Amino acid sequence: MSAHTLSQPQIAPFFPPRRTLMGPGPSDVYPSVLAAGAKPTLGHLDPLFVGMMDEVKILLQYAFQTQNEMTLAVSAPGSAGMEACFVNLVEPGEKVIVCRNGVFGERMRQNVERVGAVAVLVDNEWGTAVDVAAVEAALKANPDAKFLAFVHAETSTGARSDAKTLCALAKQYGCLSIVDAVTSLGGIELRVDEWGIDAIYSGSQKCLSCVPGLSPLSFSPAAVEKIKARKTPVQSWFLDQTLVMGYWSNSQGAKRSYHHTAPVNALYALHEALRLLADEGLEAAWVRHAAMHAELRDGLEKLGIEFVVAAADRLPQLNAVHIPAGVDDAAVRARLLNEYNLEIGAGLGALAGKAWRIGLMGYAARRENIALLLKALGDVLGK
Amino acid sequence: MSAHTLSQPQIAPFFPPRRTLMGPGPSDVYPSVLAAGAKPTLGHLDPLFVGMMDEVKILLQYAFQTQNEMTLAVSAPGSAGMEACFVNLVEPGEKVIVCRNGVFGERMRQNVERVGAVAVLVDNEWGTAVDVAAVEAALKANPDAKFLAFVHAETSTGARSDAKTLCALAKQYGCLSIVDAVTSLGGIELRVDEWGIDAIYSGSQKCLSCVPGLSPLSFSPAAVEKIKARKTPVQSWFLDQTLVMGYWSNSQGAKRSYHHTAPVNALYALHEALRLLADEGLEAAWVRHAAMHAELRDGLEKLGIEFVVAAADRLPQLNAVHIPAGVDDAAVRARLLNEYNLEIGAGLGALAGKAWRIGLMGYAARRENIALLLKALGDVLGK
Numbered sequence: 111m112s113a114h115t116l117s118q119p120q121i122a123p124f125f126p127p128r129r130t131l132m133g134p135g136p137s138d139v140y141p142s143v144l145a146a147g148a149k150p151t152l153g154h155l156d157p158l159f160v161g162m163m164d165e166v167k168i169l170l171q172y173a174f175q176t177q178n179e180m181t182l183a184v185s186a187p188g189s190a191g192m193e194a195c196f197v198n199l200v201e202p203g204e205k206v207i208v209c210r211n212g213v214f215g216e217r218m219r220q221n222v223e224r225v226g227a228v229a230v231l232v233d234n235e236w237g238t239a240v241d242v243a244a245v246e247a248a249l250k251a252n253p254d255a256k257f258l259a260f261v262h263a264e265t266s267t268g269a270r271s272d273a274k275t276l277c278a279l280a281k282q283y284g285c286l287s288i289v290d291a292v293t294s295l296g297g298i299e300l301r302v303d304e305w306g307i308d309a310i311y312s313g314s315q316k317c318l319s320c321v322p323g324l325s326p327l328s329f330s331p332a333a334v335e336k337i338k339a340r341k342t343p344v345q346s347w348f349l350d351q352t353l354v355m356g357y358w359s360n361s362q363g364a365k366r367s368y369h370h371t372a373p374v375n376a377l378y379a380l381h382e383a384l385r386l387l388a389d390e391g392l393e394a395a396w397v398r399h400a401a402m403h404a405e406l407r408d409g410l411e412k413l414g415i416e417f418v419v420a421a422a423d424r425l426p427q428l429n430a431v432h433i434p435a436g437v438d439d440a441a442v443r444a445r446l447l448n449e450y451n452l453e454i455g456a457g458l459g460a461l462a463g464k465a466w467r468i469g470l471m472g473y474a475a476r477r478e479n480i481a482l483l484l485k486a487l488g489d490v491l492g493k
Numbered sequence: 494m495s496a497h498t499l500s501q502p503q504i505a506p507f508f509p510p511r512r513t514l515m516g517p518g519p520s521d522v523y524p525s526v527l528a529a530g531a532k533p534t535l536g537h538l539d540p541l542f543v544g545m546m547d548e549v550k551i552l553l554q555y556a557f558q559t560q561n562e563m564t565l566a567v568s569a570p571g572s573a574g575m576e577a578c579f580v581n582l583v584e585p586g587e588k589v590i591v592c593r594n595g596v597f598g599e600r601m602r603q604n605v606e607r608v609g610a611v612a613v614l615v616d617n618e619w620g621t622a623v624d625v626a627a628v629e630a631a632l633k634a635n636p637d638a639k640f641l642a643f644v645h646a647e648t649s650t651g652a653r654s655d656a657k658t659l660c661a662l663a664k665q666y667g668c669l670s671i672v673d674a675v676t677s678l679g680g681i682e683l684r685v686d687e688w689g690i691d692a693i694y695s696g697s698q699k700c701l702s703c704v705p706g707l708s709p710l711s712f713s714p715a716a717v718e719k720i721k722a723r724k725t726p727v728q729s730w731f732l733d734q735t736l737v738m739g740y741w742s743n744s745q746g747a748k749r750s751y752h753h754t755a756p757v758n759a760l761y762a763l764h765e766a767l768r769l770l771a772d773e774g775l776e777a778a779w780v781r782h783a784a785m786h787a788e789l790r791d792g793l794e795k796l797g798i799e800f801v802v803a804a805a806d807r808l809p810q811l812n813a814v815h816i817p818a819g820v821d822d823a824a825v826r827a828r829l830l831n832e833y834n835l836e837i838g839a840g841l842g843a844l845a846g847k848a849w850r851i852g853l854m855g856y857a858a859r860r861e862n863i864a865l866l867l868k869a870l871g872d873v874l875g876k
Contacts, residue, residue, distance in 0.1 A: 119552055136534050144532075157830075162509075221730055303499075323758075345728050
């Protein structure tokens with residue numbers, strides 16, 4: 111039967127170099143997290159594996175600072191976590207106030223429209239925080255709005271928004287809050303229960319310093335009620351969290367039922383990354399990110415490099431800086447990558463070609479990385 | 494600020510034992526695949542990484558036996574690959590003939606209905622192949638049907654359907670074919686171009702013996718045309734393959750654009766698993782699965798164990814067998830797991846409690862596994 115078989119490609123094993131990852135993510139992965147992901151695969155219904163999943167849930171609840179029962183990791187990247195929030199919570203025709211101050215606010219709008227709902231946009235300039243007054247005005251002007259959606263830490267610009275105040279406003283005006291915490295979880299203060307966040311998602315590959323591919327997610331009891339009251343089915347089978355919870359839930363010792371095959375090895379890695387975060391302590395991790403940011407900022411300013419975001423709104427873990435006049439963006443990044451095995455991020459969207467994004471996320475937020483970056487960037491810029 | 498922080502969980506590192514995985518998947522993962530997934534993480538736009546993705550695409554084209562340009566791995570499990578086919582190809586109101594002879598045909602129906610399309614069901618008994626005559630009758634009776642969807646290898650029953658004939662019928666009646674190859678890819682003959690398959694998806698964790706979490710997928714030029722002619726947007730942003738291809742495509746040296754963060758380490762693992770398949774040769778892998786199945790079958794029959802599926806329709810890589818009368822299903826599986834570190838699968842759906850599913854997938858399809866299984870099962874059954 112070989113006469114009509116397409117020929118075998120000859121491809122060598124792939125050996126990536128060890129880069130220092132200081133872009134917008136993936137960030138440097140903890141060595142023990144990489145090792146955890148290579149441990150022997152178990153079946154997704156193996157009692158030892160589901161016991162580990164119970165621990166992942168406890169660790170996620172700690173990282174999110176929540177007691178939400180519906181807390182789990184979506185078996186796909188952060189974009190799927192975002193979509194899981196919108197497809198589960200929002201029904202066709204409902205109104206969602208979407209704050210847009212970067213790429214990911216715009217992506218939220220697209221998600222809202224793809225579920226057949228209506229997005230009311232609150233636009234803020236790229237590189238600024240979401241304007242609380244403008245949000246309140248939108249909430250007042252749209253008493254029929256059911257949701258307020260915003261990005262806590264805009265990965266495209268490095269701006270931090272006031273999640274606590276925004277969620278309180280949402281509650282005051284009878285809206286559920288949907289919060290993008292892809293870049294914030296583990297890097298800056300975030301308290302799901304205390305702030306009254308209703309739906310939140312993150313990514314494994316930012317301040318958790320895990321491999322990319324999973325999206326931690328948590329829904330409040332009010333969000334779960336909203337899902338239970340749906341009149342229409344969730345349009346996605348894969349992301350239908352009511353079905354997914356049949357597998358993740360361990361309440362009342364109920365038997366886990368098969369929904370989809372869990373990404374077993376990626377979950378080993380997430381377990382280890384969350385365990386390291388709990389060992390360090392969440393607040394200690396927040397303090398470390400802030401301290402490393404201050405060190406990086408001082409060094410960049412000595413090189414004459416300026417930040418995109420005003421000091422009060424800066425994310426410590428994602429530093430967007432203006433590319434100095436006359437400097438070749440791509441050439442500098444290529445030299446850092448090729449000569450120093452150091453990755454920094456390009457600008458995205460409105461900041462493409464205008465900014466670099468320097469990440470200090472999770473395991474990447476340490477002194478030796480900052481020293482390398484400052485010396486290498488200074489050398490490449492001839493400073 | 495620690496006064497109101499939920500306390501740190503104390504959780505130990507997780508050390509899974511090495512199991513032999515002979516259930517319906519995940520299957521035994523090749524040691525070099527586990528090692529590949531632990532290699533240093535690169536950025537998802539790093540030139541070295543995107544070069545590796547080009548190789549993944551070439552290797553997937555080989556595994557699928559296709560020259561389809563739109564061939565890639567969805568960044569999520571096989572269920573998401575299934576959903577990617579339906580949400581991209583099928584528009585609301587369109588008619589899809591869905592063959593249902595197990596759990597995954599039923600899942601296809603749910604996908605069809607969640608896109609607002611109409612499923613015309615062709616039901617076949619669990620454990621039998623899809624009935625070609627019944628499909629032809631349905632195609633004749635529904636000249637407005639746009640798609641024929643079926644499962645090549647039903648993981649829930651171990652039945653193989655005649656994909657070549659079914660796809661030819663679809664073409665004859667002006668339908669595009671959508672084929673579930675989750676359990677077939679790499680295990681039995683499958684020729685996407687020669688058989689005229691229009692949309693196909695698989696999973697990483699079956700006969701490819703990669704870690705779970707990725708879904709290889711391929712669309713024919715006719716399927717791509719159908720997507721381009723859509724009148725409505727794809728309801729999923731994450732699974733919108735037109736957007737995804739902006740990242741995966743390397744045609745004309747176009748720059749890859751960011752869609753979502755690729756699961757970098759899982760893709761290392763897939764690269765290695767596909768490389769091993771190409772090294773062995775696709776047809777050699779098919780022959781090995783058939784030979785190992787024959788060996789297992791002979792041994793099981795000596796134990797007096799009977800198959801669910803008639804010989805002509807059996808999948809070599811997934812052996813559904815009747816649980817002998819008077820035998821405690823769960824107790825036997827637990828003893829195999831706890832005493833022999835050997836996993837076999839429970840029955841699913843209509844076969845729950847009635848059948849075991851013994852997988853011989855990819856790296857698991859080797860003589861020492863069969864020997865272990867036959868001896869352990871014989872001992873536990875007291876034979």
